[in-house]
Amino acid sequence: MKKEESEFRCIWLLLAGFGAAAVAVLVLCLSFRSQIPDTVGRVLTEAERAEVIGSNSPLTEYVYLSPNANFPREDVIRKVTIHHMAGDLLLEDLGASFAQRDRRASSNYAIDSQGRVGLYVEEANQAWTSRSPENDSQAVTIEVANDEIGGEWHVSDVAYERLIELCVDICRRNGIEKLWYTGDETGNLTLHSMFYSGTECPGPYLKSRMGEIAEEVNRRLNRE
Numbered sequence: 001m002k003k004e005e006s007e008f009r010c011i012w013l014l015l016a017g018f019g020a021a022a023v024a025v026l027v028l029c030l031s032f033r034s035q036i037p038d039t040v041g042r043v044l045t046e047a048e049r050a051e052v053i054g055s056n057s058p059l060t061e062y063v064y065l066s067p068n069a070n071f072p073r074e075d076v077i078r079k080v081t082i083h084h085m086a087g088d089l090l091l092e093d094l095g096a097s098f099a100q101r102d103r104r105a106s107s108n109y110a111i112d113s114q115g116r117v118g119l120y121v122e123e124a125n126q127a128w129t130s131r132s133p134e135n136d137s138q139a140v141t142i143e144v145a146n147d148e149i150g151g152e153w154h155v156s157d158v159a160y161e162r163l164i165e166l167c168v169d170i171c172r173r174n175g176i177e178k179l180w181y182t183g184d185e186t187g188n189l190t191l192h193s194m195f196y197s198g199t200e201c202p203g204p205y206l207k208s209r210m211g212e213i214a215e216e217v218n219r220r221l222n223r224e
């Protein structure tokens with residue numbers, strides 16, 4: 001073979017290699033995108049909304065699904081993780097915030113200070129809430145609004161009551177027989193600050209009531 005011919009072949013092989021790599025990347029991107037359900041990132045029709053709520057908590061009053069999630073979650077649900085908003089946001093405003101892809105944040109549910117429940121990541125999918133993919137793959141995560149900004153980061157009594165009801169409902173539907181609060185990540189009632197030392201989340205008020213929350217949820221789970 002002449003020298004020019006072999007160089008020519010080399011260039012063509014190189015080009016073919018690049019082409020194949022580009023196609024592989026494109027296929028990967030497309031398959032990743034197709035995992036995101038088309039119900040994400042837009043206002044749903046009444047029928048879609050009813051269907052989504054039907055496979056999640058019936059306590060849900062507001063739905064705006066976030067793209068910031070793993071579709072589907074990588075493990076089974078066996079935990080609940082409680083967060084606070086570090087603010088007194090409306091469910092709609094939190095939905096708009098979780099809709100921004102560059103925030104790379106979301107939660108399964110949120111509860112506002114009026115006790116309304118919002119759904120942002122369906123339970124079948126994995127929210128990006130606790131800085132621990134291992135925890136979030138097993139947990140349903142809940143953000144609770146604060147009616148005191150700073151200090152104890154208090155939450156309203158109606159939000160607190162709804163939090164108990166939502167935990168009971170999540171446990172019942174997912175076969176969690178009991179919530180254990182151990183103060184560390186060995187329990188199945190976990191907190192953001194267990195996984196990331198740079199946060200106070202969920203704040204002193206909710207933290208001080210975790211034992212009570214587990215006790216009350218378990219009491220209601222045993223009642224019926």
Ligand SMILES: [Zn+2]
Pocket residue numbers: 082083084129130192199201202
């Ligand atoms: Zn948090």
